[in-house]
Amino acid sequence: MTPSAPDARLAGKLSLTERVFAGGSSRRLLADVEAGLERVDRNLELELRVTDALADATSRYLYDAGGKRIRPMLALLTCRLGEGATDAVIEAATALELTHLGSLYHDDVMDAADKRRGVPSAHAVWGNSIAILTGDLLFSRASQIMGRHGDRAIRLQADTFERLVLGQMHETIGPEEDDDPVAFYLQVLSDKTGSLIAAAAQAGVIFSNGPEEYEAPIVQFGEKAGVAFQLLDDVIDLSADPDETGKVPGTDLRAGVPTMPYLLLGQRTDASSVDLHERIDEGVARIEDGAEPSILDIPLAELRDHDATQATLDLAHAWSREAVAALTPLPQGPVREALTRFADAVADRSS
Template sequence: MNPSVPPARRSNTLSSSLGLGEKLFASSDERRFATAIEKGLDEVEAGLLSHMGFADEIADATSRYLLEAGGKRVRPVLALLTAQLGDGNNADVVTAAQAVEITHLASLYHDDVMDEAQLRRGVPSAQNVWGNSVAILTGDLLFARASKLIAGLGSEALILQSNTFERLCLGQLHETLGPKPDENPVEHYLQVLADKTGSLIATAAEVGVMFSNAPKEYTVPVRDFGEKIGVAFQLIDDVIDLSAETGKTGKKAGTDLRSGVATLPLLYLRELALTDSDAAELLTRIERDVNANFYGEGDEAAIDAAVTDLREHAVTKKTLDEARRWGREAVEALAPLPDGSVKKALTRFAESIVERSN
């Protein structure tokens, strides 16, 4: 089966995709900086289409499926931005950015199998089209292709990729097993986000420094920035999951909640329910209706009402505040970097992450 999906929907401008556009870059030097990022993104995109092609017809179709469904290319953008701390874009920076994005895409195939997701980027998830086995094998193929690209960049890059892949796997494992009896569920969840999302975004920031001959002392600041903004990114996703604006999100409000995924608003609600009767009542309704839905006996109107109540509850505002805190800490991590276009762009990058609505 070779379903067609719309052409790749990556934004052609930094302004529309990540808020890094003409209003940010006013001077001629800053505009040249923005143009360099755009040019690099075009090179990354062209390379992705090439590197993710396979001679096998089925493998070719499945591997390109999520790539062609779209995406903001957050990780390549970050690699290209941090590369401007050194010599700027070069072939190695572009290759590393492509490898990071392919690794990300590979992880999505596996995540959707684990989460039994029905949609990804507005199209049916891969396992919903081809089944779990094909989706898992496609993810494996893409991990192999990313490793091949990284291997061509030397041992340091290969070690970084291996360490990142290890954290991705550990994050998924810990998410699957859940917190230990003596472990704080919120702290456990934030660590899962740091491993599953933050680690790869941190790697994207690091390879930009690594392959642009930027000063090595910039490595830790951009790595810390990437990991923290990765956690913020995922926490905003937790808020967006409850959004009533399904036209923007491309998903039904409360998709994660309906699937039994415990995002931060629900974890905060569980904490509050220990001492607050209203929170306990809402938690009871959510758990009852989600469980009934799991067994095909759910009342759609009741679930919709529970999602609305959770969206309007203080715990969702608390989640948004937590995302903004991680965003602020990400910007603070940039303090050792020199003032200029790169720090300005990375700061705006962080702001756009916590301001997004889809």
């Protein structure tokens, strides 16, 4: 049943954990996942310690700023399909969260983002070079952790990291002349976001010695849920409430990074949509030449209320439904129910 608009808004205000573990039947599962997350956090605390004072400060910076720990949570859910939260599951979840953290340092440099998780971005504090090197350090540490668990873990880390890099590369260079911009962008989201979420969910099955036949559905689920998550992020990026999102509204577009609302706006042929698209392009060009980013405040507010943004939200829900459908081969029970709620929640949240 689709919730009413007020119910959907209320649900969007709940934390992801509250959404995923709603209902009394999930209490034991939630207790197990929380216990596992405490183990992951203890691991992260240890792995983020560096003897060099500067590297120690920069490595811990975004970790200390918070985060949803989505990827470890997924690994700790899917490991219930096998032997549970083994030491290998905890270590894999730690490595993939470090990989995610490292990617944030790089993304903020490339997108010229001012804030991350409600604090100044790392490159705003230490400069681009230190932020990039910090990301590299975290990637290295993640690889060291995976290296403790054999070829399968090394391949999972390497394949995921390759897709992260390719996704960022393709986002940077943009589509070729013959590419469909929307399809191209969806592939970028699948590589940059979906691959890591899928890897975390798959790791839970692999390192708990879960049934091999569950891996492919779990990977498909993670890819699609990851795209849904990022599409909703594109909507949140236009939010008028930076205190809630932790980001300046329109951060990506002000930096010239296309998002789905902008791409869908570009497909509209009516005069007002064409005019808005041109004004955004003009504003981005002026910002690149040194103008204040605030010159895009009005056009981005108009885009927030445009039907292209609603169409992006609809697309996020469609990918969420596909993620749920991918779970069909899994057995009925609390794990599948929680994963279903996760897919619903990532496409219907406020931050």
